[in-house]
Amino acid sequence: MSESAASAIRRFVEELADLRRAAGSPSLRDMARSSPNHKLAHSTAGDALKGDRLPSLQVVLMVVRACQEYARRHHIAVNDEDFDRTEWQHRWGEAKKLSQGLTGRPDEDVAKSLAAMLAKQGDVEGLRQRADAGDEFAAKSLAAMLAKQGDVEGLRRRADAGDWYAAKSLTALLAKRADAGDETAARQLADLLADRGDVNGLSRRADAGDEFADEKLSELLAEGGDVERLLRRTEVGSKASSKRLADVLFRRGDVESLRHRADASDTYARALLVLLLAK
DSSP states (O other), X not given: OOHHHHHHHHHHHHHHHHHHHXXXXXXXXXXXXXXXXXXXOHHHHHHHTTOSSOOOHHHHHHHHHHHHHHHHHTTOOOOGGGGOHHHHHHHHHHHHHHHTTOSSOTTHXXXXXXXXXXXXXXXXXXXXXXXXXXXXXHHHHHHXXXXXXXXXXXXXXXXXXXXXXXXXXXXXXXXXXXXXXOHHHHHHHHHHHHHHTOHHHHHHHHHTTOHHHHHHHHHHHHHTTOHXXXXXXXXXXXXXXXXXXXXXXXXHTOHHHHHHHHHTTOHHHXXXXXXXXXX
16 A cells, blocks of 8 residues: 555545544443444454554444444433534545545546536436546536436445535435425435434425424434424424433433423323333
8 A cells, every 4th residue: 555545545544533523522431332233343443443454435424333332321411513414424535535545636628628528418327427537527427417417326436435426416406306305205304313413404495494404303312312492303393303302311211300291291101101100
């Protein structure tokens, strides 16, 4: 491995380590326990943070999500935007290109012109082949073309494979459709934002009246045990947050808080209170 490639990998892993520290420096086992469905092995997390090789995109995104979940569960104040998985996909892609010596090439102007020509011809397959080979100009043009065609599944496949441009275009396309009243798009967008752990994005849509975003946001907050934010959303009328709040209180065995909510005419909290007292 060349020194420049090794340097690119070290810088990326250092950024990942900085994120871990910002989340409260969870141990490797804590990260494994905090990962979705416990799919991240502590040994895998350790390997990703060594810096001797670039971890896979899948592992990177699991590490990012695990750090975010750990911070939530331990009420550590963090900036949710630092955990934006679309941004981490982009960072990973840039690190991969640098580690493979794919940037700073003298033929970048040629690549840009070729991508523009393929886009003008509507050559999706040509753009896809060049994008898969690491051509960011082709990737950007392909994402724009798929978005113009309304190809949600095509964009989703590329986004899942780590294409930052496809992920951005997919989000914008779904948001446009959702804002126009397309419930399917609204549901897909909420799922996408939830999968990224994008609490801020979900909050903005929920505050604008998107019930699907409200439900997914409430689920994320409940997973992190964020009672304070669930309570704030409940106070502004979120039924989804009210239910998730009661669930969290029930899991914690918090009789007094459930009783308080039951006395405030929360029928779901009242039912859980009865179950908790029976136990």
